[in-house]
Amino acid sequence: MPELPEVEVTRCGIALQVEGRRLNRAVLRAPTLRYPVPPGLARTLAGRPLVEAKRRGKYLLLDFDGGHLLIHLGMSGSLRFVAPGTLPQKHDHADFVFGEQVLRFTDPRRFGALLWLAGDPLEHPLIARLGIEPLTRGFTPGYLHRALQGRSVGIKPAIMDGGLVVGVGNIYASESLFDAGIDPRTSASGVSAARLSLLVPAIKKTLRAAIRAGGSTLRDFCGTDGGMGDFQTRHQVYDRAGEPCVKCGSPIQAIRQGQRSTYFCLRCQR
DNA sequence: ATGTGACCCTGGATGC
DNA sequence: TGCATCCAGGGTCACA
Numbered sequence A: 001m002p003e004l005p006e007v008e009v010t011r012c013g014i015a016l017q018v019e020g021r022r023l024n025r026a027v028l029r030a031p032t033l034r035y036p037v038p039p040g041l042a043r044t045l046a047g048r049p050l051v052e053a054k055r056r057g058k059y060l061l062l063d064f065d066g067g068h069l070l071i072h073l074g075m076s077g078s079l080r081f082v083a084p085g086t087l088p089q090k091h092d093h094a095d096f097v098f099g100e101q102v103l104r105f106t107d108p109r110r111f112g113a114l115l116w117l118a119g120d121p122l123e124h125p126l127i128a129r130l131g132i133e134p135l136t137r138g139f140t141p142g143y144l145h146r147a148l149q150g151r152s153v154g155i156k157p158a159i160m161d162g163g164l165v166v167g168v169g170n171i172y173a174s175e176s177l178f179d180a181g182i183d184p185r186t187s188a189s190g191v192s193a194a195r196l197s198l199l200v201p202a203i204k205k206t207l208r209a210a211i212r213a214g215g216s217t218l219r220d221f222c223g224t225d226g227g228m229g230d231f232q233t234r235h236q237v238y239d240r241a242g243e244p245c246v247k248c249g250s251p252i253q254a255i256r257q258g259q260r261s262t263y264f265c266l267r268c269q270r
Numbered sequence B: 001a002t003g004t005g006a007c008c009c010t011g012g013a014t015g016c
Numbered sequence C: 001t002g003c004a005t006c007c008a009g010g011g012t013c014a015c016a
Helices: A004-018 A041-045 A141-147 A155-159 A170-180 A193-215 A218-222
Strands: A025-028 A050-056 A059-064 A067-072 A078-082 A092-098 A101-106 A113-117 A253-257 A260-264
Touching (some): A004 A059, A004 A193, A141 A193, A155 A170, A170 A193, A170 A260
Antiparallel strands (some): A025 A092, A067 A113
């Protein structure tokens, strides 16, 4: 589920609910997710105030007094506030208790991660090599043009490469390329500067729209109901194979690129 | 350095 | 109903 917008909405909900509060207790039920969960993590966290909830790419960085809790949601992870005393279900791997607020980590596929970083999080190997944040001023057509020099891979897998730009996942890569009218199979270095000047705003627009839509359900996320809403139900191409293109009506194509599904319109994307 | 594929894990959908 | 197969929004790693 989680692409950058959902991670950002999650970060925002955590900031609103528990930033500045003390974590009384953590319950870790899974010894291993994508990586081993540090054995002493619950003890490490107990009693520390949460200074700030940050995000880098799809990584959540919860800055506690004296260290950083790094959380990645993987493909199936989520963080929800649940009422105290709510019984954990099968895939509820962690609870972070802030007084009456219980933040619960759920991840059926266990591709997520919980790590404790005592040092500078920006120097951690998982963070250090990440590319630029797409919603910053530095992410420009010129930046992307330089980053794609000499890259022969398709433009779609290229913009999903977290070493170039973070947070553009499989859904929004297809959506952004549709918005910009670019064929996802075009080699990355072969996309003209003029078209990159369409693509960069398209990526920003797509991500911002998804965050806003998620933001409209923020109260749900912050409340007890846990529903994060359906801010990704309005895809133009993703998961719409064979259905008519919203612009021209021709059937949406589905192909595989690098073991991932890509959706696009043959007529609108060249 | 870049590109490709395997792999991590569980569950849901589909087909025989 | 049961079983096999494939697919899924993430990312890392080994290897050509």
